[in-house]
Amino acid sequence: RASPCPRPWSTATSRCPMPDPAAETVDYVAIQRLQAAYADVVNRRAWPELADLFRPDAPVRIDTVTRPVIDLTGPTAVGDFIGAAIERFDFFQFVILNAVVDLEGDRATGRIFMCELRRDRESGHGSRAFGRYEDTYVRHDGRWWFAARDYRSLARTGRDEVFPWV
Numbered sequence: 001r002a003s004p005c006p007r008p009w010s011t012a013t014s015r016c017p018m019p020d021p022a023a024e025t026v027d028y029v030a031i032q033r034l035q036a037a038y039a040d041v042v043n044r045r046a047w048p049e050l051a052d053l054f055r056p057d058a059p060v061r062i063d064t065v066t067r068p069v070i071d072l073t074g075p076t077a078v079g080d081f082i083g084a085a086i087e088r089f090d091f092f093q094f095v096i097l098n099a100v101v102d103l104e105g106d107r108a109t110g111r112i113f114m115c116e117l118r119r120d121r122e123s124g125h126g127s128r129a130f131g132r133y134e135d136t137y138v139r140h141d142g143r144w145w146f147a148a149r150d151y152r153s154l155a156r157t158g159r160d161e162v163f164p165w166v
Helices: 021-044 047-052 074-086
Strands: 059-063 070-073 089-104 107-120 126-140 143-156
Touching: 021 047, 021 089, 021 107, 021 126, 021 143, 047 074, 059 074, 070 074, 089 126, 107 143
Parallel strands: 059 143
Antiparallel strands: 059 070, 089 107, 107 126, 126 143
């Protein structure tokens, strides 16, 4: 959802209110911590901890480009899916490359570019996967949660696949 106020924040003479810089910083850092906590959970394969990050009804859409789109709901389904998908790797690291966040009260949107570093247990071959998350966050009970995620693969090594930007 596009903000009615232009970026960077407008001046005091405009109709768009100036955000409180301290409150905006606190919210921004809280969402960055949420993003980092997700990477940590995935790296440790600690799937039950996703319940502390996702709203129970959060829709998650996964588009790997080479397979049909997968729609999941909630942290348990997300953990089950990722756990099965990365089981074959004896080494797996989820790395956030860049992240942006746009705050709008108790809701926010964001985009994460990421890389997966992985090694296949049987073959010993290493590979990397690159992707983009389009996220919606919500503040509930005083803290930020993932309210929705939309993932799309951008490229994978091994098969040297690069996908069109959408």
